Amino acid sequence: RKEVEQDPGPFNVPEGATVAFNCTYSNSASQSFFWYRQDCRKEPKLLMSVYSSGNEDGRFTAQLNRASQYISLLIRDSKLSDSATYLCVVSPMGGADGLTFGKGTHLIIQP
Amino acid sequence: SAVISQKPSRDICQRGTSLTIQCQVDSQVTMMFWYRQQPGQSLTLIATANQGSEATYESGFVIDKFPISRPNLTFSTLTVSNMSPEDSSIYLCSALAGDREQYFGPGTRLTVT
Numbered sequence: 001r002k003e004v005e006q007d008p009g010p011f012n013v014p015e016g017a018t019v020a021f022n023c024t025y026s027n028s029a030s031q032s033f034f035w036y037r038q039d040c041r042k043e044p045k046l047l048m049s050v051y052s053s054g055n056e057d058g059r060f061t062a063q064l065n066r067a068s069q070y071i072s073l074l075i076r077d078s079k080l081s082d083s084a085t086y087l088c089v090v091s092p093m094g095g096a097d098g099l100t101f102g103k104g105t106h107l108i109i110q111p
Numbered sequence: 112s113a114v115i116s117q118k119p120s121r122d123i124c125q126r127g128t129s130l131t132i133q134c135q136v137d138s139q140v141t142m143m144f145w146y147r148q149q150p151g152q153s154l155t156l157i158a159t160a161n162q163g164s165e166a167t168y169e170s171g172f173v174i175d176k177f178p179i180s181r182p183n184l185t186f187s188t189l190t191v192s193n194m195s196p197e198d199s200s201i202y203l204c205s206a207l208a209g210d211r212e213q214y215f216g217p218g219t220r221l222t223v224t
Contacts, residue, residue: 032211043215098144098156
C-alpha cells in the first residue's frame with residue numbers, strides 16, 4: 001500500500017469553477033500535513049499546512065479527517081494560474097522529519 | 112520562510128564519475144534534507160543532513176553512494192558517487208523554517224550518460 005495516495009488526474013476544470021482533491025495516507029501516527037504546489041520543471045512550493053480544525057487561505061480550503069486518514073483541498077473561483085500539480089504531503093512525526101509525498105494531482109484550468 | 116539556492120542548476124555527467132551539489136540557505140536553520148525526484152515521479156527523501164554528525168539515510172540510500180556534509184547551519188552538500196544512468200534525476204534540498212514547514216531549493220537536474 002502506498003503511503004500517500006492521490007488521484008493523478010488530470011482534472012480539467014473551467015476557469016471560475018470550484019475543484020476539490022482528496023488524498024489518503026496510510027500511517028495513522030502521522031502528525032503534520034501539507035499541500036504543496038509544483039509547476040512544471042520547478043521545485044515544490046508550500047501552499048498551505050493542514051490543521052485538524054481545517055484552515056482557509058483566500059480561495060483555498062484544506063481539511064483533515066484523522067479518523068478516515070484523508071486530507072482534502074478545495075479551490076474556489078479557480079484561475080488559469082492555478083494550473084499545476086498539487087502534492088499531498090505527510091510528515092510522520094512533525095515538521096522536523098522528512099516529508100512523504102504523494103505523486104500529485106495534475107490540475108488544468110481552461111479558459 | 113527560507114530562501115534556498117543550489118549549485119549547479121543542471122549538469123550532464125559521464126557514468127562512473129561523481130558530482131557534488133551545494134545547497135545554501137539564507138538564514139540559519141535547524142534541519143536540512145535532501146530529496147530526489149525521478150522523471151515523472153514525486154519526491155523521495157534521501158537523507159536528513161545533520162549538522163556536526165553523520166547524515167541519517169532513508170531505506171534504499173547509503174552513505175557510500177550519497178555522502179552528505181553539513182558543516183554549519185546554512186550549508187550542505189550532497190555527492191552522487193560513481194554515477195550510472197539510473198541516477199539521472201532532479202536532486203532537491205530543503206530546509207525547515209520554524210517548527211514544521213519545509214521550503215525547497217530550485218533543484219539540480221542531473222543527466223548521466
